[in-house]
Amino acid sequence: MIPASFEYARAESVDHAIDLLSGDEHAKILAGGHSLLPLMRLRLARPSMLVDIGRIGDLSYIREDGDEIAIGALTRHHDVANSAVLHGLCPIVAYTAGEIGDPQVRHVGTIGGSVSHCDPASDMPTVLLALGASMVVRGPGGASRTVGAADFFKGLFEPDLASNEVLAEIRVPKAGGRGWSYIKFHRRAQDWALVGVAALNGDRPAVALTNMGETPIRAAAVEKALAGGADPATAAQAAAEGTSPPSDAFASAEYRQELAKVLVRRALQEAMSG
Numbered sequence: 035m036i037p038a039s040f041e042y043a044r045a046e047s048v049d050h051a052i053d054l055l056s057g058d059e060h061a062k063i064l065a066g067g068h069s070l071l072p073l074m075r076l077r078l079a080r081p082s083m084l085v086d087i088g089r090i091g092d093l094s095y096i097r098e099d100g101d102e103i104a105i106g107a108l109t110r111h112h113d114v115a116n117s118a119v120l121h122g123l124c125p126i127v128a129y130t131a132g133e134i135g136d137p138q139v140r141h142v143g144t145i146g147g148s149v150s151h152c153d154p155a156s157d158m159p160t161v162l163l164a165l166g167a168s169m170v171v172r173g174p175g176g177a178s179r180t181v182g183a184a185d186f187f188k189g190l191f192e193p194d195l196a197s198n199e200v201l202a203e204i205r206v207p208k209a210g211g212r213g214w215s216y217i218k219f220h221r222r223a224q225d226w227a228l229v230g231v232a233a234l235n236g237d238r239p240a241v242a243l244t245n246m247g248e249t250p251i252r253a254a255a256v257e258k259a260l261a262g263g264a265d266p267a268t269a270a271q272a273a274a275e276g277t278s279p280p281s282d283a284f285a286s287a288e289y290r291q292e293l294a295k296v297l298v299r300r301a302l303q304e305a306m307s308g
């Protein structure tokens with residue numbers, strides 16, 4: 035289908051984008067367009083204006099910053115997947131970016147778009163949740179706030195972003211010494227995840243799930259079992275607790291819940307062997 039008509043404006047800077055957004059509450063940011071444009075073609079989204087941030091060069095970077103790595107929101111999945119900084123200091127993020135879609139998607143889609151779109155089937159939000167990453171959000175008047183991943187993913191396609199705010203940066207803790215795993219179960223190579231699992235070993239092992247609820251979720255019962263001394267196979271039996279996965283043409287909710295138990299066990303075993 036053809037999208038409904040809309041205005042188009044190219045933002046020259048983050049502040050310019052915020053000004054444009056503040057002038058029209060039905061405007062939306064356009065980054066890679068790989069999630070927004072399909073929705074517009076189906077007329078599930080009808081923004082009055084697209085504010086294109088795709089040419090703001092200083093929103094695309096990956097750099098060390100103290101105990102964290104700062105990733106500009108406009109950084110393409112391809113650049114995240116191939117970042118030497120991330121491969122050395124937070125490899126689960128680089129690996130997962132390489133699991134998103136196909137090369138064309140990875141060369142155009144952005145980490146900020148993936149996070150802001152808040153699709154529960156997306157891969158990167160789950161990994162950011164397991165890591166305890168944070169999002170730097172900029173708003174009118176030079177305002178800036180930092181939101182933890184646990185609070186940022188508020189609901190189905192509902193990030194903690196006002197209509198005139200821009201996600202500027204994603205900050206991930208250095209985790210180079212932690213064993214890790216991201217397992218994405220899909221029917222065909224390059225499909226979206228039926229279920230995905232991110233696991234990180236360490237003093238407090240972390241497990242988060244893709245496509246098992248309206249947002250990415252922590253597998254809290256699994257984490258609690260591990261903290262109590264359970265082995266991975268036993269802890270993984272709790273993977274479905276507190277989940278509410280969708281039923282669709284590809285899998286029922288019950289199938290996803292059984293699958294989650296298997297994938298959590300495998301992910302934990304992989305993370306703990308690394």
Ligand SMILES: Cc1cc2nc3c(=O)[nH]c(=O)nc-3n(C[C@H](O)[C@H](O)[C@H](O)COP(=O)(O)OP(=O)(O)OC[C@H]3O[C@@H](n4cnc5c(N)ncnc54)[C@H](O)[C@@H]3O)c2cc1C
Pocket residue numbers: 062063064065066067068069070071107108133134135136139142143144145146147148150151155156157158195199200201202224225226227
């Ligand atoms: C064929 C195909 C396969 C795919 N497969 C996968 C997959 O396997 N796994 C996966 O996780 N994803 C997949 N995706 C989605 C892909 O990762 C998208 O790139 C991503 O979801 C959105 O990024 P984008 O830059 O294209 O954002 P856009 O489509 O431009 O924007 C998405 C939403 O986020 C908002 N937004 C974007 N940037 C910002 C910002 N900086 N601040 C505030 N709001 C912002 C927009 O207004 C819009 O609402 C696939 C997409 C396609 C087309």
